Amino acid sequence: MSSQITCTYDFLNSPHAISNSSAKDIPTILSIEATFKIMIDHALYLETSLSIFEFYKSLYRWKRQVTSTFTPAFYYFSVEFDHDDEGAIVSMVPHAKQGNIQSIWGDERVNTLFPLDILVxxxxxxxxxLRFDLEAYFDIQLDAFIRHIPYTLAKF
Incomplete structure (x- = not known):
């Protein structure tokens, strides 16, 4: 039996909480939250509320680094959470042709390895x-926001 992973989210703010005119308004951008869930083999691994634009930017930047021959690790940190000691809120760490999803807030008993292509x-x-849903739900163009969304680098 192969392992399965599913990521879902539900926006917590109203559709009118942000607009294109807020593209440079960092406090407003950071205030937009979603409940984010990771299910592994139909069991809840992680459920947390997070700044969804900040999370999106981490995914966006990671995706731009992936090539046909190189898959970097993915890390999501928040500017509002000191991660120096504990690690990433969400990460995907490749190991050869496999990888796993981890979270400092996830169920520590779950450490499932997946084929790397499945995780990617x-x-x-x-x-x-997420890009499609952010643009549709909030009626915005994400390209106007992307360079203004805060991004925290890993300090490893």
Missing amino acids: TCLFDLERQ
């Missing part, structure tokens, strides 16, 4: 769908 496809699909 999952994160690519998540980025694409």
Whole structure:
């Protein structure tokens, strides 16, 4: 039996909480939240509220670094959470042709290895769908926001 991973989210703010005129308004951008869930083999691994634009930017930047011969690790940190000691809120760490999803807030008993192509496809699909949903739900053009969304680098 192969392992399955599913990522879902539900926006917590009203559709009118942000507009294209807010593209440079960092406090407003950071205030837009979603409940984010990771299910592994139909069991809840992680459920947390996070700044969804900030999370999107982490996915967006990671996706731009992926090539046919190189898959970097994915890390999501928040500017509002000190991660120096604990690690990433969400990460995907490749190991040869496999990888796993981890979270400092996830169920520590779950440490499932997936084929790397499955994880990459999952994160690519998540980025694409999240972009579509952000633009549709809030009636915005994400390209106007992307360079203004805060981004925190890993300090490893």
